[in-house]
Amino acid sequence: MADNRAGIDSTTKEFIIHRDLHGRVAYELGTAILRGDFVPGSSLPREVELMERFGVSRTVLREALRTLTSKGMIQSRPKIGTRVRPREAWNLLDADMLHWYSRVAxxxxxxxxxxxxxxxxxxxxxxxxxxxxxxxxxxxxxxxxxxxxxxxxxxxxxxxxxxxxxxxxxxxxxxxxxxxxxxxxxxxxxxxxxxxxxxxxxxxxxxxxxxxxxxxxxxxxxxxxxxxxxxxxxxxxxxxx
CATH class of the missing domain: 1.20.120.530 (GntR ligand-binding domain-like)
Structure with missing residues (x-):
């Protein structure tokens, strides 16, 4: 199969790969929360554990966590870590969230x-x-x-x-x-x-x-x-x- 990204300069290609990685991590973590693997009020694993689980850098992981934060799913605080927010705070009327929810509900x-x-x-x-x-x-x-x-x-x-x-x-x-x-x-x-x-x-x-x-x-x-x-x-x- 031909590489559809052929001809894209290295900087742009690196951005696309980076975006794809953080999107994948956001999807996998988001669906895990929606599925109930991490219940409201519980803490997510530490950054190092999540980086190892998904095989990504700290930068990619933090972008994924920011995505989930913007959707109301999690909240990060110094010395407390990242916790799953109450279900009523989740923005299920978000296109990504609705699609993710349809996959696991x-x-x-x-x-x-x-x-x-x-x-x-x-x-x-x-x-x-x-x-x-x-x-x-x-x-x-x-x-x-x-x-x-x-x-x-x-x-x-x-x-x-x-x-x-x-x-x-x-x-x-x-x-x-x-x-x-x-x-x-x-x-x-x-x-x-x-x-x-x-x-x-x-x-x-x-x-x-x-x-x-x-x-x-x-x-x-x-x-x-x-x-x-x-x-x-x-x-x-x-x-x-």
Whole structure:
């Protein structure tokens, strides 16, 4: 396999490797905490032990620890060491954290938590989109819906399904909802793929998506809210089934 980093100057290559190392350590320590290997209130091993465990320098380790500190997971104090913070301090609405959590949480537990979040947000977002969408947003939503109609396999369906839900959030014209879509994108894709595989056919929920799309086009807020609730009800039934 060709080295994709060929041609990069040595200083840049060293930076990339350094960044990759501290990202790996942050991921492994972060998932260990999320998994419960280090419970809230407990101390992490000393720096020397962690450096040996991960085979990294003190600089790399400290960058990884700063990453976890910024996500609310740990706190370091002189003469006390590094302790795991209470769970309520963890920023699970961080893209990395949410992705890490999806990797270690019991699958059913995580799927239902994500589903609860969607049920609180998406029906209202669909209603809001009926009032706030412009021609550009509607065009993107229509394109996503057409891709769902044309999908020939699970992969095509999941890509179009994910884009459809992100387009609904974008059509709200609320700048705070768009980052939310980006935040849950990776974990939502996994849930959509699982739901498609559990259905009788991968596009079994096309009619429910079409109802959402039709209501948004018609600017019928109540119909859009109800259609999205119905769609999410189908999703929940597949998760629990």
């Amino acid at each position: 019991p699958p059913m537990h995580f799927a239902l938590k994500l589903q609860e979040m969607r049920e609180m947000i998406e029906p209202y977002a669909a209603a809001l989109a009926t009032r706030n969408h412009d021609a550009h947003a509607l065009g993107k939503l229509e394109k996503a819906h057409r891709a769902m109609v044309a999908a020939q396999n699970v992969d095509e369906w999941v890509r179009a399904d994910l884009e459809f839900h992100l387009c609904v959030l974008a059509a709200c014209s609320n700048e705070l909802l768009v980052p939310l879509g980006v935040l849950i994108e990776r974990t939502l894709e996994g849930q959509l793929r699982l739901n498609a595989k559990r259905a009788e056919v991968f596009n079994a929920s096309l009619a429910e998506h079409t109802a959402v799309f039709t209501a948004i086009v018609a600017r019928d807020a109540e119909a859009a809210r109800r259609a999205m609730s119905d769609l999410l009800g189908v999703t929940r039934a597949r998760i629990e089934g």
